[in-house]
Amino acid sequence: MATIVDARGFSCPQPVIMARQAIQAGQFPIEVLVETATSRENVRRMAEKAGLKVRIEEVGDEFKLTITK
Template structure:
């Protein structure tokens, strides 16, 4: 079962807070949709500090971040 977080249009720190809430639940993978480079980078760094695997796919001005356990 995967979780999808749509953080498009939100400014920091809201995207990171939404992702943190989902990480606490422990259900992976978590798919995060963002539309800003800052949000994308902040989520990536946040997940890496928690020893999670992060992959990013860019499509136009949107990014899809996949967060999984190592």
């Protein structure tokens, strides 16, 4: 069961904090929805630094990041 983190509309660092809380909860895969390229990069950088894999899809004009172990 995927964890879904809807961080659309939040500006950083909020999406990173929300994604990090989900990672700490440990229910993978985690799908993070963000609106801006800045949030996409920040969440990706945080997850990759934590040694996780990140797949990015463009959904309309938004982004879906799927974080897996």
